[in-house]
Amino acid sequence: MLSYFSSPLYLTIGFLLLTVLSLLIFGKDQAESLWNIGGIVFGCYIIFSSILVLFIDAGWGYFFRILGYSILYLILSGILIQIIIQVRQIPGSNESAMIFLIIMFHPILLLFLKFIKWLFSILAQK
Numbered sequence: 001m002l003s004y005f006s007s008p009l010y011l012t013i014g015f016l017l018l019t020v021l022s023l024l025i026f027g028k029d030q031a032e033s034l035w036n037i038g039g040i041v042f043g044c045y046i047i048f049s050s051i052l053v054l055f056i057d058a059g060w061g062y063f064f065r066i067l068g069y070s071i072l073y074l075i076l077s078g079i080l081i082q083i084i085i086q087v088r089q090i091p092g093s094n095e096s097a098m099i100f101l102i103i104m105f106h107p108i109l110l111l112f113l114k115f116i117k118w119l120f121s122i123l124a125q126k
Helices: 008-026 031-055 060-087 095-125
Strands: none
Touching: 008 031, 008 060, 031 060, 031 095, 060 095
């Protein structure tokens, strides 16, 4: 099961399905709550994919693929949330979409964990 989530494609699909379920189950009658739920699930996606960097020996390929898929995830989840807001005619200002600015931290976290992995490999050789 974990081998499926080590693939960025399956990880992104899994978290998109989790986003849909979360929005339908926990979504309230405000657009801001939908954006916040989407942002929280995206934050979990960032953390989970960053932790996988420690255990996958794909080099820099995984790093760049997961960044690409995280941008795809943002686009798809943003479209999905907007569709749900329009279909259910949910009132709100949509100002909570700024929660997705946490995308800035994804490359930083990935690079930091890549550095930690490199540091441990250097120390293990000595």
